[in-house]
Amino acid sequence: EPEVTQTPSHQVTQMGQEVILRCVPISNHLYFYWYRQILGQKVEFLVSFYNNEISEKSEIFDDQFSVERPDGSNFTLKIRSTKLEDSAMYFCASSRDSHNEKLFFGSGTQLSVL
Template identity: 90%
Template sequence: EPEVTQTPSHQVTQMGQEVILRCVPISNHLYFYWYRQILGQKVEFLVSFYNNEISEKSEIFDDQFSVERPDGSNFTLKIRSTKLEDSAMYFCASSLDRINQPQHFGDGTRLSIL
């Protein structure tokens, strides 16, 4: 079964540094998402992306965050200047359509900010 692939599985970064989290969505999917899960807490929506544009974003997704689909297969989340509170598990998801098909999640990248 096709799956969403995320790299790296664990990223350790110094506070204030930039970090890029990478995702390869399922190949025929058109809608892409980032969620995050702070340790022990619920999964929270960050942003959705379609047709090379952000379609929706949460209040968490401030100017420090950006997303990009640099080529036909990758989908990236960049955090420009990381803070301690950015430490979390970041999940990428993709779906075939916006409403009728489910979102499929990757196994996540654990981001640790020191």
């Protein structure tokens, strides 16, 4: 079965530094998402992306966050100036359609902000 791939699997950074988390969604999918999970529990929606623009974002997704699809395959999440509370597991997901199709999740990037 096709997979969503994420790199790196672990990222350690200093507070205030910029990080870029990378994702390669499934090739024929049109909708892309970032979620995060703190302490292995609650899964929080960050942003959805379709047709090269953000379709919805949560209150977590403030000005420090941005997403980009720089080419036909990659989908990136940038955190401009990381804070301690940004430490979490970040999951990329994609789907063929937006609301009635299952999400395919990557294995995640564990971000640790020191």
